Every structure is written in structure tokens, then in C-alpha cells.
Amino acid sequence: MSEHTLQHSYSAGSAGPAGSAEVTVQDPGQLIPVVRSTALVRCNPLTKIAVALILMVGALLSIDLVSAGIVLAFTLVSLPVTGLDLLAALKRLWFLPVGALLAAWGTAILAEKTGAVVIDVGPILMTTGSLDAAAAIFVRALALAIPLIVLASTIDPRDLSDALIQHLRLPEVVVVSVLAASRLLGLLVTEWQTLSMARRARGVAGGSLVRRTSSLFGGIFVLLVQSIRRGTTLAMAMEGRAFGRPGRTWRRRSTFAGRDLVAIVASLGVCVAAIVSAHLLGTWNPIIGG
């Protein structure tokens, strides 16, 4: 098993198209690791957020299979462009289709029963109408969630903060502090793992339910203490390197390039196509006004 994963991690990089930059060491804090640097990965974080929002609008305005289907299809087809480790994505995001399926199940049972009866087993009654609605909910949930998660995974928080400060003129002290603190948030997971190990080493993990509970609270307390201590230390370390001094400069300029325009235009196109097709095919079912 371990050998297999090892080989996989080696081949993942070399399998990419020639010329793509490899990321050799992955940041353990990433939700889905980026394994290839593509044009989309190099886009400005603000562009990525805009693309995610535009695609969302395409799927959000109407509950129907056509508009949501077009957005989802486009998203799935473009997945390779995101440079993400798709296998890892599948492993971490399995709950998305499951959740969408649950929502669809609820819809199939509870939605207005129109059309022919398909299933009628005791309390469970599904008709073609309710199944249509369920399918639309399923596809729409995925069409809303996937672009957002996938694009967020390709955003380097540091690039985002650069963009927020340099383009949107957000206050730098706040943005940088949030950025540094968010790194600590990621550390909480590792910290919790270490704490669990430490409790195991001291003989208080496992055992009766009472013991587990008290050990859990002990652990949470230590985690709190650690977080405060780390926060204080980090603040000291930042101040100790002249943070808060007026006239801060930036290592990198946050820029926009042709690829940003392409990404925006493409997503706008998909959004318009989704809405127009739904109207043309008569499936348009707006959430407001109806």
C-alpha cells in the first residue's frame, strides 16, 4: 500500500504535460494539492474568485437541469486545467456528491407530485415530476459547490492578500494579520494530532467513556492554551520584525494578464449559455419571482 502511494506521488508529476512546472513539496495545509502550474493556476486570485462567482450565477438563478447541467459539464471538462491532483480531490470531496444525493433524495420524496408515478412503495412516492426536480437539485448542488472549492484550492493565500491590498485597497495590517493567523488555523489540525499522540503517550487516551470525555476536554483546554500562546508569540515575532511600520512595500506585484481575461470571458460565456439554453428549452425555473 505504502509503496503504491509512493509510486503514485512520483508519477503524478511526470505524467503532466511537458513544460509544466512541478511542485515538489506540497504544503500540508492545502485542501487539494496543486500538482501542475497551469495558466489558470497562475491567474490572479481575484480573477479566480470572479470566475467562481460568475459560474455560480449561472447555476444559482434557476432550479433546472439544463442551466445547472451546462455549468457542471463545463466545470468537469475544465478540471484538468486547474492543475489539481484530481485523485486527491476525489478522496477529499467524496462527501459532495453524497450530500447532493441526499438533497436530491429529499426532493424526490417531498417535491410536488406531478407526472406519472415511477415508484410507489409505502410512504415513498416518486413521480417523473419529483424526480426531475431531484435531478435538478443534485446537479445544481454540484454545479454550485465544485467551481468554488476547486478554484479556492488553487488560490495561494499570499497571492490573495497581495491582490486584496494592491487592487481592492483593503487595509494591509488587517489583511496581513488575518493571513498570518490563517496559517495558525491550519496548524490546529497538526496540533490536535500531536495532542492526541501526547495523550496516548501519557496513558489517558482510550478506556471508558468517562475517561475519554475528560481526556478530550483536557485536550481541548491545552489546544486553547496553545493557540493563545502561539498567537501571542506570532504577534511578538511580527512586531519584532517591524510589522506595523508605515510605508510597507510588497515583494510581488499582483498583476492581471491575458489569461485572466480569457478566464473571465469563458466563464461569462458559459453563464450566458446556461441561462439562454434554459430559456430556449423552456426549463427556466427561477428561484425569485417564478
Place this chain on the structure above:
Amino acid sequence: MALPIRADSFSWRHADREETAVGPLDLNIAAGEKVLLLGPSGAGKSTLLHAIAGVLPAESGEAGGELLVGDAPPDPRRGEIGLVLQDPDSQVIFSRVGDDVAFGMENLGLPAEDIESRITTSLAALGLDLPPEHPTAALSGGQKQRLALAGIHAMSPQVIVLDEPTANIDPDSAAAVRDTVLDTQAATSATMIIVEHRVGLWLDHVDHVIVLGREGVVAQGPPRRVFGDPELSQVLVECGIWVPEAAGPRVTSPGVPSGAEALPRTNGEVVLTTERLGVARPGAKVPATTGLDLRIQAGEAVGIVGANGAGKSTTALTLAGLIPEFDGEVHASGTLRGGAKHARPYRWASAFLAPRIGMVFQEPEHQFLRSTVSAELALGPHLAGWSRAEVDDRVAELLDVLGLESVADAHPQGLSGGEKRRLSVAAMMAPRPRVLIVDEPTFGQDALTWAGLVEQFIDILTRGSAVVAVSHDHAFLDAIGARRVEVGERIE
């Protein structure tokens, strides 16, 4: 231009304490002077450094007297000061190495082109052979310390304040890191204040030594005068300062059996073996190190050594049965296994594991579970089924030998760095586990507390426990008679 530092009956009291953490004390440090700040564990050295750097949060305590850097109270926003804190883990600011080094320079308002070139220079100067986009989360403790130093190196500040800058750095490169620090100082002729327990490493390179006691400055002057004065030598020993010319400073401490020859031979019983062991952090796809063959016998001390980032801590956690083996197997045998169904400690239940294999983590805070120091020490023996009288005796003994009596009723999380370290070691050692695995046990100790630790390690070794120590402190490994196991290079 360097700045002088002057304190006039300066003191600092933490909000929740009766006694002052520092002072009142007087200091007079000339511009461009290199100062080594010494003192017993818990004397307030770190607090004084924070005060000089101007980063003590005003709401957390009360200052008295006056402290001036240049001719104004310390204010880090003037951009004159570069501070490296004791805890390398908590001072990583960004998730990429390059951004982290750049942080100070950006704050100083340097132009972007200068920043890029200085990142490369500073990383190289500190021996961090990493690309700027390397994630900081993948760095070892020692590498993080180098990273923090690189950040200061890049800023070239006028006042350099360093709290144990080489504590987590392997001894083979400690001198190189020290030289880099000295080069940085020389290039800027900054005033430099260092707290460091490795006195020998710095002594020949500083202009001035200040010895801090619990009641202010005990001694100060040029190193030769402070360490050459026979009247002061007793004071230094009492403060637990390593006296350099005694070479192995430990020899000056009474009551410690001198090194390996005092140790008993082992009875040859093998308690822990590994074959072609590969270790990795949980979730990592690439092992930190591979191909470890170990045979650890009862009563034997083994030192795990190697460069920063070689996978020493991960090896320790794997041996302790806390993380699964990446490759190969850890195998318990003899009295250590003692009827366990599984030979792999990783499969053991927590209550079964704890009295058999003790593990002291690199960061002591993780292990504390009780609200007082003595309760913390009593927990292990209590869980191991000792009688109340036995537990009380053991706690009293550890408190005494490790100089923790005065804080017996304090909360473990409120102790100083060195005290926490001792407590975490003592708490795991208390039930005398068959195997004790320790990660940097002597971090932040003065000579006296160091000797106390050595004494306790020798005690459990004599009673047949095996000790596996991850340590950069070769003097410590020598004192407990540890054979060395070198943990190899990273798999690329």
C-alpha cells in the same frame, strides 16, 4: 547606525504574578556591543529580551523604571530591531519560505527588486538550501530557527535580539550559524544581545557578559573578567551557568556520576528492534528517513543524531508507537512486550503503552494534562498503579532534583521554557517506563538543572530502562553514555 541600550531600575511584572519577572535592574550597553545574557532557568532572560525589542504587550503586565534603546523607549515600529524568539514553531509568519524571509524587508519598505535578491542571499547565508516557494509547514524545528534568523539577516537591523538562536540547530552547524549571526552583526555593526545556554559557543565572540539572577544583575563585564574572577565562579555555579574552562561544565556540578563509566552494563535483553524501518509523518507520501536497523537493549542509552530535517523526531514518535511505521516494523520483545498480544507498540492500547514506553515531545506544552506541577508528576506513577506513598516519594524526589519545588503548585502552562521542558521529561520519567524516548530533553537548561536531568536519566538507566534520546547536545549524550545512531539524509 547602532544604538545603545540603557536600563534604569527597569522591571517588569506579569499581570498575574506577585514577583517581578525581571529586575529591577540597571543596564548600560554601548552601541555596537555584542552581549551574552546568562542566568538560571526562569530568571526572566526572555522577558528582558522582549522588553528590549519592545514587543511586551502593554496589557499583559506592568513596567517599572526606564528602558531606552537609543534615546527613546523601545518601539519595533521604528524598524531598528530584529528579534528572533525562543520558539521557532510559533514565529513562522507565512506559508512560503521566500515570503517569510521577505516579511521584515517589506515592513521596512525596501523596493521589491532588493527584496528578491536578499531572499536568496539570506537563505544561503543561513544554510537553507531551499527554493523560495518551499512550504514552511514542511520545515523541521531547526530549519524554522534558521528561517527566522534569515529573516533578521535580510533586514540588517541596528539592534539584534536573539533568544537561544542555536538551541534547535545540530551541533555540526551551530558554529556556522553563529558565524552568520556574527557576520550580520559585523556588516551592520548592530548592537547585539543573545541569550544562549551554549556559553562556549559564543564566549570568545562577545564583548560583554551579563549574568541575570532572580534579583537583577548578578555580574557583568568582559567575558574574561566574569569567568576569570574566582570570587564570581561560585556565583556562576549557583546560577547554573556553564563555566567554560571546566570544558565539560557538567563536571563542576556535584553529585553527578561522571559519564559513561558510571553506568552498568546492560543485561543484554533486547526490548525494541526495528528492521529496515522507514518513518514518515502521518499522511506524508514520502518517508522522512528509511532503512533504520535498531536493537535497543534494556539499560542502554541510544542517541539519535543527524542534521536538521533528517527525520529524528519522526523516528522517535514511530519508536514510541505513536505513529504507524511507513515501512518495516517496530518490534517489542522481552519484558517490554510482557504478554502483549501484538509485538508492534503502535497496536497497544494507551493505558498499556504508557507505563512501558514513555515519550517526551519536542514541545513540552503538548503533554501537560493536570493543573499543578506536582499533579502532573503524580499522574504517570498513579496510572501505572503505584501506591500513594510511592507516588508521593517519587514526586518529592523529582521536584527536588530538578529544581521544581518552588513551582510545585503552579500551573504547568505558566512555567518558563526551561521549566516546562524539565517538567515534561520528569513527568514521563516518573513511572520509570521500560523504554523512555525523549526529543531534545536538555533544551533551555542551565548547568544545575541539566545535571539534575542527567542524574535522573542515569537513575532510570541503572534500573534497567532503555533511553532513546534525540538530541543535539553531545555532552548530554556522553553523560548518559549513549551510543549514537545517525539518522540519514532525506529521500529526494
